[in-house]
Amino acid sequence: MPDSALRLDWRRPGPVRAYVEAGFSVGAGLALALVVSRRLGLVDVSPILLLSVLVPAIRFGIWPAVFASGLAFLAYNFFFIEPLYTLAVARPRELVTLVAFLVVAVITSAVAGRSRQRAHEVVVRGLEMRQLYAFARRLSSVADRATVLATAADEASAILGRRTVFLLAEDDDLTLAAASSSATLDEAALAAARWAFACRELSGAGTATHAEASWIFAPMSAGHRRLGVIGVAAEGKGAPLDTEQVILLYSLAEHAAIAADRARLASEISVAKAAAETESVRNILLASVSHDFRTPLSSILGAASSLIDYGERLSAPQRADLLSSIHEEAEHLDGMVRNLLAITRLEAGALDLQRDWVDLADSVHRVVALARRRGASQSIRVQFAADMPLVRADASLIEQALGNVLGNSLRHAGAGAVIDLSIRREGQRALVAVTDDGPGIPADLLPRVFAKFARAKASAADGGESFGLGLAITQGIVEAHGGEVTAESPVADGHGCRITLRLPLEASHPEDSEDEQADPAGG
């Protein structure tokens, strides 16, 4: 507070203890004065009593000092002034002593009071600095703007000891963004807030504008950008903020504004990043699609044009091979289109399951048969528990999920691999495990093997049916069924890979009665 004049704090009478101690001080002075005058025969002991006034003046401020000086004068008068042991004031000289006591008391207490005030201010400033520092640090650890402001409101409220709100400028008006406790702002408060925002100055209770409001608002800006206002409750009329608290309020507003602005920037950056990631996923997808579609298309176009232009000159087995390659590559393309459709629908959350009772053993056999038709040379073994219950699932999606897992093993395990498919029950879940004895999944790839575009190799030297989407689709399908899919590698002797699908079994099962309900003519 700007206060260079001697500071006389007339308002505070001081605690009772101060007066008691002032009395003791004068009593001690009196005792010393008595001893000195008796022993040494000194006549004028007023300096000793004056000293006894200085102590309370330095320590307790003006009123205890005045009290002490009066007491000292009375004691001096009573014990040392003729006539002794009366309070009668015989000569004007004694009055001068009284005045001297008073003047010394007042001046000393004022000087002492000022230096005490200074010391107090230094302590308070230090405390405020520390609070502001802690405030700024807490805000810096919060990422999003809403949390920044909520934290700021709570912290500011703790520091100021008042309810605190933040209002942010949105669409040409201020809206309540955060409050330390449930706060409703009436029209008067809102008017004060708008004024503070528009004029960039303090407004509300105890200020020059909108003094009728029960809140006090200070503008909040980051750099030159006005963000909004900070508001504190004026708890009861006539309790506005003093200058120090106003300065503190401005500091809090500034810190909060900087933190909120930083959070806004951070969120803008993360939105931009997310958009860029979506964009890059799309680009990877397009690149994969164009690359992976081109190979089967090349085969089809090449084989077809060979048959058209050179068919007569090719042998019958060669012609048959070209035709079957067209057939296989078309099936590859169909598989890829189905996978692409599935991933699109999974991404959009639009995968509608056509659930029916599915025999997993049947699904597995169909998937294996398809793989063999497509020329899988690997040894594929299927094992299943005899009492395997049916699962309630979308048969074609489950086959797609299984096909992707088997296809993954066929591509990566090598031409001489042995692939085991086993189906069994595990509590309330059906479990399908596909285990190969290939090189396994590299450790760095294993954690993201179900992520889109996760590929072991940059090139697609793998038969062309891979966008790195297959296992991602499997996971999407299995999870849509309420199941889960896991990958392990290595499974034995440092090689091999096992992918396990778990599908929930429903409590109710199709009983014989349901079979009876079926239309006999349909069978």
Next chain:
Amino acid sequence: MNKPILLVVDDEPAIHRFLTPVLEVEGYEVVRAETGRAALDLAQSRKPDVIILDLGLPDLDGKDVIVALRQWSATPIVVLSARDREAEKILALDMGANDFVNKPFSVGELLARLRAALRQRRRIDGEGPVLRCGAYEIDLARHRVARDGEDIRLTKTEYELLAQLARHAGTVLTHRQLLSAIWGDEHAGDTQYLRVYVGQLRQKLGDTGDVRLIITEPGVGYRLSDAG
């Protein structure tokens, strides 16, 4: 005459599956490679007459294979590449590949490129100075161009452009290759010259119909048709 040896480099077994029977029927001896390293080894041991090279190989970049081959071999190289990857094709051609075929391709198209590449190799060994392309006759010794026996008057630059294309009839020349051959290396990026002169040349040659003598390879360059 021995069968020409053809080295086919592609990592997709499906491509070999349909290429091999047709190429054999066409009278080539087919050597297969699925990686860049195998290709380099086979190029050395089998000395192929033409190499078909897919640019997307698992082990080496196709362009590196071209650079390595060109260290010691002038064997014609026809690259296979995606239609949308012009930059890759142009780089491959500028590094010494002789021609390209867009994937997916028809077998007839590939065989035409192979024939052109082989013919050009023989032409370097000394064919006559007179080239015949359909109705056109280009006499490289006497700087004469005629259509159906009628002389066509060309400026020096127009003639240079046509002669450059004619010397490589059937194979593509990139913009850069044409520009540096005719205008010099400092103009290798000025494709607008090329567009203007090709336009003028086509006008004078009357090459404006559906079947063109000078064929535009979009984004890559030009080739002179060798049909005929």
